[in-house]
Amino acid sequence: MIYATTSLWEHLPSKDQKILTHFGRVCSILVSRILEIELIEEAHERPIKIIKLIEVHYGRVKITPNLHLSLNLCDCSNDFGPLYAFWYFSFERMNEILGLELLEDRPTTGSSISAADQFSSDKLERFWLNVKNIQESTITGCEPFSGEMLKPSSEAIMTESMLELMVAFYNASYIEMYQFRKPADEIIQDSITIRVKINQFGRCRISSEVFGFAISVRHTKSSCVLAKFIISNGEVDSYPGQIQYFFKHTVDLPNGQMEHNLAYIHWYRPASTSES
Template identity: 90%
Template sequence: MEEAHERLIKIIKLIEEHYGRVKITPNLHLSLHLCDCSNDFGPLYAFWCFSFERMNGILGSLPTSLELLEDRPTTGSISAADQFSSDELERFWLNAKNIQESTITGCEPFPGEMLKPSSEAIMTESMLELMVAFYNASYIEMYKFRKPADEIIQDSITIRVKINQFGRCRIGSEVFGSAMSVQHTKSSYVLAKFITSDEEVNSYSGQIQYFFKHTVDLPNGQMEHNLAYICWYRPASMSESRYYFHIDDEDESYNVKLWKSKFYDESCDCIIPV
């Protein structure tokens, strides 16, 4: 254990020497306590490690790239230290750049799985309205949908009031979190493309509130839908919508679009297929 501890120290010093202090993450710091923990409590697998994971969850819920551009007051000599780390800014910029340049490709079968925490819920009246609007837009010219309490229209499909909510979703090797799972909010922020009414393609930033499954009874059988409920951020005003920064010693200047911390009013656009 002592030998492993000494080698961990050497690795972390090498990381700091070659990549700078900004690359020394909380996990690297916490790894230096593994030797003491093992000496005090025995092999790691033999005692309760949840507190370590809980600390990771708390650290992971700290401000993310969507919040890092909020105004931070700086005064005098401390202003130089009150800067955003270059890796955070680069990640934020690359996310926006990738979504702008990617191609919209239609749809495919859901390739992942929903993960706990999970619960069964009865939709509110407003949520039922949104679901009806979502299904009518999704199955346009194919089916008509209605709430259980609405007037019966010929050949209309009554949607179910129950949904199964989930806090996380796995697609491939990537796990997306949501506001429903407090320990995984860091991975709950997304960028998505929408085709507007004038056929333009715009990107919007939002936070996943929860994932959910909902089943509808179509004429040819039941169809289960894997969906996400997302609140979309309002863009900042024109005067504050651009922020320029440099990455390390590069000469090129980058800019990112800013979003307010307030959401748009809820609409059927808050419901998207996963």
């Protein structure tokens, strides 16, 4: 669903971009482990739009039996719950039994166990642009947090090295706006002293994806990330890393408190190369 959009978008005419957007959204809804009732209605309306677009642009001969059958998927979900829970093969059906926990209470149908993605065509296009060229991306280093931190959680005191990292992070994030310092640093006029306490979390949910941390066997695979950065010479490079933990930290700005949702990541060093 992600790579099809990323790989094909610039090669498709606008009519096929619309079809792909509808298709990706339907797949995203129907394979979710939490399936909200209003999303089932959307997942039924979008295949109808797909079929109408195919008929208009490619003729009725392209309307296959499978397209007709897709119009019944939502009825199946209404009757039996998410497709995730009753896929045909036994190893797929086991997904429902593996003990995945409910994330929150909401109007759902069947045995719902994860949140549905909320991607529209403009968000898909923005995602593609961000992947393609982050120099032209609208992301500026921080953005509203649309997910939630998940337990286990605990309160912790930051080490001296962690405090230094946080001061550097805030000074870079609020550049030319505020200046930050550690409690033990020399007092500078109008500087903001950061708090030493953080709230650590073991997991983070963003849309339907749950990301874990390094020391949890269950979530080790979901703790690995690959991030793109613009380096000093203006070029873009990718860095692999592993999430050590998620945490929330609050700073006291002049206009009120600001809570930040962050992740502490161990970045891997580049591998040394040798000539053969």
